[in-house]
Amino acid sequence: MDEKLSFFKDGIRLDGRRPGELRPVKIEAGVLKRADGSCYIEMGGNKVIAAVYGPREVHPRHLQKVSRAIVRYRYNMASFSVEERKRPGPDRRSHEVSKVSREALEPVILTHYFPRSVIDIFVEILQADAGTRTAGINAASVALADAGVPMKCLVSSCAAGKVDGQIILDPMKDEDNFGEGDMPLAMTPDGEVTLLQADGRFTVEETREALETARKGCEQIYEIQKKALIDRYSRLEEPEEEGSNV
Amino acid sequence: MDRIDRRVVIPGELLAEDPKKAGEGTYVKDDKVYSQLYGLVNHRDKISVIPLAGKYVPSVGDTVIGIVGDITVSNWIIDINSPYEGLLHISEYPKRIERNEMAKYLRIGSSIMIRVKDVDSTKKVELTLNDRRLGTLNTGRVVEISYTRVPRVIGKGGSMISMLKKELNCNMFVGQNGRIWVNGSDEDMDLVLKTILIIEKEAHTTGLTDRIMDFLRTEKEARS
Numbered sequence: 001m002d003e004k005l006s007f008f009k010d011g012i013r014l015d016g017r018r019p020g021e022l023r024p025v026k027i028e029a030g031v032l033k034r035a036d037g038s039c040y041i042e043m044g045g046n047k048v049i050a051a052v053y054g055p056r057e058v059h060p061r062h063l064q065k066v067s068r069a070i071v072r073y074r075y076n077m078a079s080f081s082v083e084e085r086k087r088p089g090p091d092r093r094s095h096e097v098s099k100v101s102r103e104a105l106e107p108v109i110l111t112h113y114f115p116r117s118v119i120d121i122f123v124e125i126l127q128a129d130a131g132t133r134t135a136g137i138n139a140a141s142v143a144l145a146d147a148g149v150p151m152k153c154l155v156s157s158c159a160a161g162k163v164d165g166q167i168i169l170d171p172m173k174d175e176d177n178f179g180e181g182d183m184p185l186a187m188t189p190d191g192e193v194t195l196l197q198a199d200g201r202f203t204v205e206e207t208r209e210a211l212e213t214a215r216k217g218c219e220q221i222y223e224i225q226k227k228a229l230i231d232r233y234s235r236l237e238e239p240e241e242e243g244s245n246v
Numbered sequence: 247m248d249r250i251d252r253r254v255v256i257p258g259e260l261l262a263e264d265p266k267k268a269g270e271g272t273y274v275k276d277d278k279v280y281s282q283l284y285g286l287v288n289h290r291d292k293i294s295v296i297p298l299a300g301k302y303v304p305s306v307g308d309t310v311i312g313i314v315g316d317i318t319v320s321n322w323i324i325d326i327n328s329p330y331e332g333l334l335h336i337s338e339y340p341k342r343i344e345r346n347e348m349a350k351y352l353r354i355g356s357s358i359m360i361r362v363k364d365v366d367s368t369k370k371v372e373l374t375l376n377d378r379r380l381g382t383l384n385t386g387r388v389v390e391i392s393y394t395r396v397p398r399v400i401g402k403g404g405s406m407i408s409m410l411k412k413e414l415n416c417n418m419f420v421g422q423n424g425r426i427w428v429n430g431s432d433e434d435m436d437l438v439l440k441t442i443l444i445i446e447k448e449a450h451t452t453g454l455t456d457r458i459m460d461f462l463r464t465e466k467e468a469r470s
Contacts, residue, residue: 150282
């Protein structure tokens with residue numbers, strides 16, 4: 001490949017990261033007042049907000065399950081989230097992302113505590129920069145905890161990609177669009193994988209390496225999620241000092 | 247609050263190695279105790295996690311404050327601030343009444359103090375009014391807070407609520423579902439509601455009762 005078109009310069013990626021480095025991640029829990037739980041996340045250029053409602057009554061009624069809560073997940077991209085205006089509303093892609101994301105979170109939610117109810121998760125992509133589904137899952141997982149939903153653990157998610165034949169962590173838009181492969185992964189802190197997708201071509205060896213790379217990314221994100229939840233509590237504690245002086 | 251280790255935990259955090267210590271808000275996997283909630287750890291004889299948020303799930307014997315939502319052939323459907331609605335059968339009304347007269351006794355929108363009589367495995371909630379202490383709330387106001395804050399409004403051994411009642415000459419009742427009924431003069435009720443909101447916001451802090459006491463004193467001084 002032509003020097004100018006390479007994805008690397010002296011082993012450093014286009015945005016200045018090393019191959020195994022994440023983009024900066026910022027998570028804030030409890031950003032919405034009316035939702036039962038909420039979370040705002042920035043993963044590089046991705047800006048995503050997640051809201052959780054419930055457990056609450058199921059409408060329409062026929063969807064309810066007698067022995068457990070159902071989980072609904074709506075992934076939606078804002079029309080202004082991408083370069084070319086996205087036609088608003090659900091489409092083939094957002095249906096798919098909603099389904100896999102729901103299945104990534106469902107195994108950790110203790111749904112049997114809330115029979116005949118529903119836990120609604122809404123994920124809105126405000127700005128997209130490759131890896132929105134992983135950002136959505138990370139945000140939704142924190143929002144669920146914030147809503148007080150009983151869970152086995154959090155879920156963390158991160159993608160690995162392949163550019164110029166090399167495995168990289170957390171591809172950004174150009175690496176995703178012009179690279180050779182993308183592999184989003186979601187897992188629990190003990191390493192149980194709840195989502196694994198891939199497009200592009202990966203050899204067996206590359207698959208192993210990509211999995212290992214994404215796993216390391218998830219571990220880092222887990223720590224940030226954990227910190228965001230604990231910080232929310234310390235933020236709650238602040239106004240009380242003022243209140244006591246009044 | 248004094249004995250609470252105020253560490254915040256997240257779901258999946260390891261709490262103890264001894265499965266016998268598993269209390270509420272925890273689960274056991276491979277003989278180890280983990281948290282299943284985002285909340286505060288409470289170490290007593292057992293380790294439990296106190297949630298910081300969540301929905302009220304009715305359990306038998308709870309006294310709650312409900313609002314009549316609908317009337318069917320022989321049941322009142324009561325909103326109890328929960329994902330599950332409560333059913334009050336006509337036979338659970340303290341006196342015998344005719345089916346066509348149900349709306350006369352409990353109208354849609356009325357608030358009632360009511361007890362959970364039975365909850366089955368699908369969370370069908372049956373309520374009862376058959377107790378002299380239960381009944382409609384015709385005067386006063388009802389305020390709604392998160393059910394997770396109820397123990398703080400009541401206080402240790404009822405310290406907080408008895409203080410509120412005494413300081414403000416109000417009659418109060420705190421439902422397990424997070425609805426609170428207050429009755430007194432308008433001025434006193436305003437202050438009670440204000441205080442309750444402060445308690446809700448600062449529920450997880452220490453020395454709350456004392457601070458609320460100070461707050462009430464200053465408020466009352468400002469008033470006179």
